[in-house]
Each structure stands twice: as C-alpha cells, then as structure tokens.
Amino acid sequence: MLNTQWGLMVWTLITFGISVAVLWKYAFGPLQRIIDQRRAQIGESMEAAEAARAEAARLLEEYKQTLAKVRAEAEEILERSHKAGDSAKAEILAEAKQQAERTVDKARAQIERDTRAALLEIKQQVADLTLLAAEKVAGKSLTDADHERLIQQALAELDFDELGMGSKG
Amino acid sequence: MLKRVPRWAKLIGVVVVLVGLALIPGRAKQQLEVAKEFELTPIVKLPHVGPVDLSINKAVVYLWIATAVIAVAALVINRTLKARPGRFQLAMEGLFELARNGIVGSVMKSGADTWFPYIGAAFVFVLVSNVIGLVPLPFAEHNQLGFYAATANLYVTLTLALFTFAFTHYAGIKKNGPVHYFKNWMPKGAPPVLREFIFVIHGVSEIFRLVSLSVRLFANMVAGHAILAVFFAMALIFQSYLAAAILQGGSAMIYLFEIFVAVIQAFIFAILSAVYIGGALEQEH
Amino acid sequence: MDASAAKLLGAGLSMGLGAIGPGVGLGILIGKALEGIARQPEVSGDIRTNMFIGIGVTEAVALYAFVVALILIFVAK
Numbered sequence: 001m002l003n004t005q006w007g008l009m010v011w012t013l014i015t016f017g018i019s020v021a022v023l024w025k026y027a028f029g030p031l032q033r034i035i036d037q038r039r040a041q042i043g044e045s046m047e048a049a050e051a052a053r054a055e056a057a058r059l060l061e062e063y064k065q066t067l068a069k070v071r072a073e074a075e076e077i078l079e080r081s082h083k084a085g086d087s088a089k090a091e092i093l094a095e096a097k098q099q100a101e102r103t104v105d106k107a108r109a110q111i112e113r114d115t116r117a118a119l120l121e122i123k124q125q126v127a128d129l130t131l132l133a134a135e136k137v138a139g140k141s142l143t144d145a146d147h148e149r150l151i152q153q154a155l156a157e158l159d160f161d162e163l164g165m166g167s168k169g
Numbered sequence: 170m171l172k173r174v175p176r177w178a179k180l181i182g183v184v185v186v187l188v189g190l191a192l193i194p195g196r197a198k199q200q201l202e203v204a205k206e207f208e209l210t211p212i213v214k215l216p217h218v219g220p221v222d223l224s225i226n227k228a229v230v231y232l233w234i235a236t237a238v239i240a241v242a243a244l245v246i247n248r249t250l251k252a253r254p255g256r257f258q259l260a261m262e263g264l265f266e267l268a269r270n271g272i273v274g275s276v277m278k279s280g281a282d283t284w285f286p287y288i289g290a291a292f293v294f295v296l297v298s299n300v301i302g303l304v305p306l307p308f309a310e311h312n313q314l315g316f317y318a319a320t321a322n323l324y325v326t327l328t329l330a331l332f333t334f335a336f337t338h339y340a341g342i343k344k345n346g347p348v349h350y351f352k353n354w355m356p357k358g359a360p361p362v363l364r365e366f367i368f369v370i371h372g373v374s375e376i377f378r379l380v381s382l383s384v385r386l387f388a389n390m391v392a393g394h395a396i397l398a399v400f401f402a403m404a405l406i407f408q409s410y411l412a413a414a415i416l417q418g419g420s421a422m423i424y425l426f427e428i429f430v431a432v433i434q435a436f437i438f439a440i441l442s443a444v445y446i447g448g449a450l451e452q453e454h
Numbered sequence: 455m456d457a458s459a460a461k462l463l464g465a466g467l468s469m470g471l472g473a474i475g476p477g478v479g480l481g482i483l484i485g486k487a488l489e490g491i492a493r494q495p496e497v498s499g500d501i502r503t504n505m506f507i508g509i510g511v512t513e514a515v516a517l518y519a520f521v522v523a524l525i526l527i528f529v530a531k
Contacts, residue, residue, distance in 0.1 A: 005209070005324045007222040008229065012319075012328035015232040019239045020290040027243040028286055030250050031265045038252065204528065275503050381514040388517035391524075437510035444507060 123155065130154040191411035203398045206315060207391065209322070212308075227308045231319035234306075235298045268292045272439045277447035280340065284446050287336060291329060292439035295320060295386065299431035302390060303424065316397055320434075321390035323383065330383035333442040334375075341449030353452040382441060389434045393427040461530055465523035472519020479512045 134150050211224035246261050254262060268289040273281045302318020309315025319325050341350045354371040355364045400420035404413040455463075487505035491498040 005222070005228075005322070006220055007224060008209075008226075008322060008324045009328045010221055010223065011229045011232055012325045015236040016290075016294055016329060016332070019236050019294045020287060022236075022240045022243045023290045023293060024286040026247040027261070028265070028289055030247055031262060032269070034250055034252065034254075035262060035266070041252075271499075271503070275500065381511070381518075384521055385510060385514045385517050388520045389513075392517075392520060433506070433509075437506055440503065440507055441510055 126154065126158065127151045187411055187414070190414050191409065193410045203395055203402055205310060206317065206394065206398050207321060227317055228319050228322045228325060230308055231298065231301060231306075231317060232325065235294065235301055235319060238297050238301065239293060264293070265289070268439065272436065273443050276440060276443040278451055280344070280447070280450045284336070284340065284443070287332070288439050288443050288446070291332070291442055292435055295329065295438050296432065296435035298325075299390060299435055300428075302394065303427055303431060316394050318390045318394065320386050321394055323387045326383040326387040327379075329386070329438070330379050333382060333445060334379045336442075337445045337449045338375075340446050341452065344450050345452055350449075350452065378445060382438065382445075386434050386438055389430055393423070393430055396423050397427065461526050465526040468519050468526065469523040472522070473516050476512050476516035479515070480509060483508050483512055 130150060131147060209226040209228055211222075211226050212230065213225040215223040215225065217223070242261065246258065249255070249258065251258065269285060272292060273285045273288050277284065298319045302316060302321060305314040305316060307314050308317060338350075344350075345353065351368075355368045359367060397420055400416045400423065404416045407413070407416075484505065487501050487508075490501045494501075
C-alpha cells in the first residue's frame, strides 16, 4: 500500500498536466471573461439606471418648478383680474352715480322749466282773471294803459315764491 | 398514505422487519479484506521504462476518468458559454468563483492572477478525483463494484503536493531572487550559529509541508474508504441480515460524511497551496 | 506477545492516542471560530477560510498517527 509507485507518479503528472492545460485553455479564461463581461454589464446597467434616475429627478424638479411658476402666474392673473374687476366696479359705480346725478340734474332742470312754464301760465291766467274781474267791476272796458297798470298791480301783490320756487329751496 | 399510519404501528413494523432479518440465516461465506481494496494490480501490463512501471492499474484508470470528466466539462462549458447562463453553467461559474475568489483571492495578496490557473486546476482535479472515488465503479477485485479514489494513493497526492512544493519555491525565487529568497529563511536579528540552525529548521518545515499536504489528502481519502469498507466487511463477518441492514444505515451516514470530506479536502488542498505560494511571494520577515 | 500482535496493538494505540490531541484542538479551533463569527458576522468569510486552513493543519496531526498505524500494519516487519 505504501511501496513506491513511480509509474503512478508519472501517470499523475500526465493526467494532472492535461487537466491543468485543458482547464486553463478552455474553462478558466472564458469563464473569467464571461463573468467580467457580466459584471461590466451589470455595472453599465446600474450606471444607466442611475442616470435614468438622475434624469427622472431632474425632470421632476423641472416639472415642479414649472408647476410653481404656472401657479404663481395663475395667482397673478387672478389677482390682476380681481383688481381689474374692482376698478371696473368702481368705474361702473362712479359712472352710474354720475349718470344718476346727471339724470337727477336733468330731471331737476326739467322740473324747473316746467315750474317756470306753469308759473308763466299761472301769471297769464291770473292777469286774465284780474282783467276780467276788473272789467266786471268797472263795467266798462279799460284802455290798454289801464290793463297794463292793473296787471302790474296785481302781480306785485302776489308772492310767486310761495307757489313753486319754494321747492328749489 | 403513510401519513395515516400511527407512529406505534410504524415502530412495530420496523421491529418486525428487523426481527425477520435477524431470523434469516446469513449464508455469505465471502470475506472482504479491507487492505485489498487499496492494492493495485495491473490491469494492462505495459513495459517498464527504467525503474518506472507504466502498467495501467486501478489508480491510473481513476486518474484518466477524472481527467476525462474535467476535459468534457471544460469543453462543454467552452462550447455552451452564454451571457445568460443555464443551470450547468451557473454551477460551473459558482465553482469557478469559489476557486477564484474564495480560495485564491482571499488568501493571496499578489500574484493571484498568475497562480490561479494552477491552484484552480488543482482544486478541480482533487475535487473531481475525490468525488469520483465515491461512485461505485467496477474496478475492484474480479471486476466487482467498489470504491476507490485516485487520491487514496499516497503517490498520486505526493505528486500533486510536489507541484505545489515546486511552484512555491519557483515563485519565491522568481519574485525575490535566489539569494534574497533563501536569506529570508533566516531571521535578520539572530546570532550567527542560531541563524543557520533556524535555516535548517525552516528547510525541514518546508519538507514537512510537502509531507503534510500529500498525507492529509491521502489519509483522509483512505480513512473514509476504509471505514466504508469496514462497514461492508463487518456485515460479512457477522453473517446476519439484521447486522447488514443496521450497518448499511451506518455506512450511508458515513457516505454522506465522505461527500463532505471530499469537498473539504479539495478545498483545503487548494487553499494551503495558495497559502504556501502566497507566503513565498510575500516574504517580509 | 508475538510480533504481529504487537504491531496491531501499536497501530491501534497510535491511532487512538494520536486522535486525542487533534480532537481537542479541532474542538477549540472550531469553537473559537464560531465565537468569532457570532461576534462579528461581517467577517465570517475570512474567519471561515482561516478556520479551514487551521483545520487542515490540525487534522494533519491525527493523519500522521493514521499513517503510522498503516505503516505498522502493512510495512513494519
């Protein structure tokens, strides 16, 4: 069992040598290459994933910024429209007020004019009535000079202010 | 179906079987000689070359089987190498990674790439030889099935260890230069006579590394196979089917342990080779 | 006691006694390695590698005894 076996040593040398050569040439190199290749590939894909992630983060940031800008803009527009609305409101109100005032003034002027016309008419009628009454009292027709004098007398006695001008007050 | 049978019934069944086996009288008259399992008789006689007997015996056949298995695996791996590995390629890559990073990469600091082909090949060769030793092959006496391993022979393992021994000193001399390399065997601060003494001790320890590397592998494989053979031989000695059944259970356990030992011994052989070669490269004391 | 009996006895004794030391040593070695792994699981790979180197070296002692036993049985005259 333990006696020297040179032949076996030679055979071991041969077979082991063949094994080393075959493994070296056909197995170790290609295996190392494919493992390195795969490792490189994994590294690459990890880098790509990292880049994609960075890109996504960048895009997200960009969108966020855009969104913020848009929101600010919208707010500004809203603000502006609020302001515009306010000013329009004020304008409209002022115009309406003016118009109302104008209308009131116009109405007032009309009233005045109407009052004046009415007063004139009343003066006329009073003059006519006075004339009629004076004719009846005198029983005779008066001269034009008399007419004029009488009318002026009656009118001087009447206070027209109490008839309509008082409203102007 | 077996799940429904209660435990006591199973126990009784086992006992009945064992008693039945005990009652059958053994008829085997054959004796198994454990030592004969390891004897080498030439299968094909070849002429001597000087003192070298090149006859093909059991060990040579096992060596060639191992080489054939390695070569076939290497060629298959080479032909079918794909970026997306199949199951076989994954297993081979796992083995390769174990050898490259687990053994060489973790032990050697420099020269890992230079010496990996040798250490990796030694790992694979020893591993395949050990594992083939656990496959029953018809090379025992009278062409019966039997266990043998090429590494269960001292001269095979000695040759493998000689490779490591030679490469260790070759690597050391090539890296450090012959004078420097052997000078480093002596500690620098030691007094003159002691220095030479330590040099001799170092030389002896180098020889013992060679011995221990070869004997460890050889003795492990022989011991494992011898225990398996002893279990079979004991079954024949007791001449009883009961003993045979029990011993077969025991030998199955031993067999499982032997698979573990086969792998571990290949690992240790490769890792110690890496440690020795790495140590010769990295002399600092 | 004749020579062959002495040879067998010596072989048995050599194996048996030779296994004591490595057995204790392996127990201590693996125990310490497991302790180390339990304490620092992150370096378990290194510890395991060195444990196997240590196992190889320690176990060799028992194997010398085994070889001596073999020599006594098969070689010694």
